[in-house]
Amino acid sequence: MAELYLLLVFIIIAALVAIENHNLLSSVISLGAAGLGLCVIFLLLGAPELALTQLVVEVLALIILVRATVTKTAPETYKGRELVSYSITGIFIIIFMAFAAYAFRCLPGFGFPAEKVAKYFLENGLSQTGAQSVVSAIALDFRAIDSLAAVAVIFAAVIGTLSILRIRGRKGINERDEIDS
Amino acid sequence: MRLIVKTVTRVTIGLVFMFGLFLTFQGHLNLGGGIAGGVIVALALILDVLAFGRAQRELIESRQKALASMVTGAVFFLLLACSGYAGYGLKMCGNYGFFLYNFLPKGAEGKILSAGLIPFYNLAITLALSGALFSVFLSLTYFVVQVKEEVEE
Numbered sequence: 001m002a003e004l005y006l007l008l009v010f011i012i013i014a015a016l017v018a019i020e021n022h023n024l025l026s027s028v029i030s031l032g033a034a035g036l037g038l039c040v041i042f043l044l045l046g047a048p049e050l051a052l053t054q055l056v057v058e059v060l061a062l063i064i065l066v067r068a069t070v071t072k073t074a075p076e077t078y079k080g081r082e083l084v085s086y087s088i089t090g091i092f093i094i095i096f097m098a099f100a101a102y103a104f105r106c107l108p109g110f111g112f113p114a115e116k117v118a119k120y121f122l123e124n125g126l127s128q129t130g131a132q133s134v135v136s137a138i139a140l141d142f143r144a145i146d147s148l149a150a151v152a153v154i155f156a157a158v159i160g161t162l163s164i165l166r167i168r169g170r171k172g173i174n175e176r177d178e179i180d181s
Numbered sequence: 182m183r184l185i186v187k188t189v190t191r192v193t194i195g196l197v198f199m200f201g202l203f204l205t206f207q208g209h210l211n212l213g214g215g216i217a218g219g220v221i222v223a224l225a226l227i228l229d230v231l232a233f234g235r236a237q238r239e240l241i242e243s244r245q246k247a248l249a250s251m252v253t254g255a256v257f258f259l260l261l262a263c264s265g266y267a268g269y270g271l272k273m274c275g276n277y278g279f280f281l282y283n284f285l286p287k288g289a290e291g292k293i294l295s296a297g298l299i300p301f302y303n304l305a306i307t308l309a310l311s312g313a314l315f316s317v318f319l320s321l322t323y324f325v326v327q328v329k330e331e332v333e334e
Contacts, residue, residue: 049212056220060314063227067321130287131209131296139214140302144281147215147302148262151309155255158248158313165320167327 004044011037024069032062049135190232197225201307208303209296215306222307223314230322240323247316254309261301 014034018027035058042051125137139147205218226247235243265282288295 049214052212053217053220056217056224060220060224060227063224064314064318064321067318067325126290129283129296129299130290131299132291133209133211133214136209136214136296136299136303140209140299141283141296144262144302147306148258148281151255151258151306154310154313155251158251158317161317162248162320165324167324167331 004041007037007041007044011041025066028062028065028069031065032058035061049133186232190228194225194228194232197228198222201225201311205303205307206293206300209299210291210293215303216310218303219307219310220314222311223318226311226315227318230319235322237323237326240319240326244316244319244323247312247319250312251309251316252312254305254307254312257308258302258305261298261305264298 011034014030014037018030018034021027021030035054039051039054039058042048042054121138121142122134125134125142126132129137129141131137131141201218201221201224203218204213204221205215208214208218230243262281265280265284267284283297283299285297287297293300
């Protein structure tokens with residue numbers, strides 16, 4: 001388990017570097033380091049399917065983010081509202097931690113298969129769906145509506161990206177909103 | 182890009198593409214599935230663009246094709262899900278088929294054509310995901326090109 005904690009510390013450090021760094025390219029690369037650390041953790045915990053997906057998604061995200069950030073400078077920062085935003089963030093963090101502490105007490109121990117539904121999936125995956133891979137049996141048969149929602153989310157995300165990434169039809173820098181008048 | 186990159190890409194890109202399709206089509210038997218396969222197919226296409234480059238017009242055309250692939254995949258998934266309603270005529274399940282009902286026969290364990298609709302779901306996810314990711318990449322590339330032109334003007 002020691003290597004697991006080492007990797008977790010590595011991920012936390014990489015995430016902190018990604019947040020605090022003022023160079024966007026360095027931030028993107030340390031974000032990729034955090035994701036690859038998560039991939040190694042999945043491998044150590046015996047989840048090769050997750051590790052594979054995490055790896056390929058991480059590589060692709062790295063390429064896209066590098067492509068997006070490499071020609072741009074750092075974005076402008078918002079000033080004057082630090083106190084309000086920090087206090088609201090703090091309040092929500094406290095609420096979240098309280099709920100998390102309450103919820104973690106009710107959970108079964110780590111790796112302890114107490115969930116009856118999960119056990120049913122594992123035992124009946126092959127016989128009820130005919131798929132040898134139990135991951136596919138769950139993702140595309142027992143809980144296929146999750147996959148449908150995932151496809152819908154990807155669809156919406158791409159439409160949003162396309163509507164943001166355009167030059168023609170955008171407002172100019174000095175152009176005003178029509179609502180103002 | 183340099184000659185070395187182009188040559189290596191020319192040799193390996195087919196293998197990368199085939200590996201993505203392999204992961205897709207054996208997703209119900211082993212590791213892989215539509216998501217990993219789709220991302221790897223998108224990576225092969227991105228590698229092609231990065232190594233050989235595209236003219237501006239080709240960028241737009243490729244993006245149209247990628248978007249068409251995405252829409253096809255998503256609609257295909259939805260149609261497959263709705264085809265569960267057709268399960269009524271083919272196999273009795275209670276008295277009616279239902280949404281996302283896997284009505285095809287399960288087949289022999291370990292064969293490519295087994296597990297009913299699951300391979301087709303994987304194919305639909307691969308189409309949608311590879312098209313979506315590739316179109317995002319092409320949009321970013323095209324955006325950067327346009328911004329550069331605007332700055333030069």
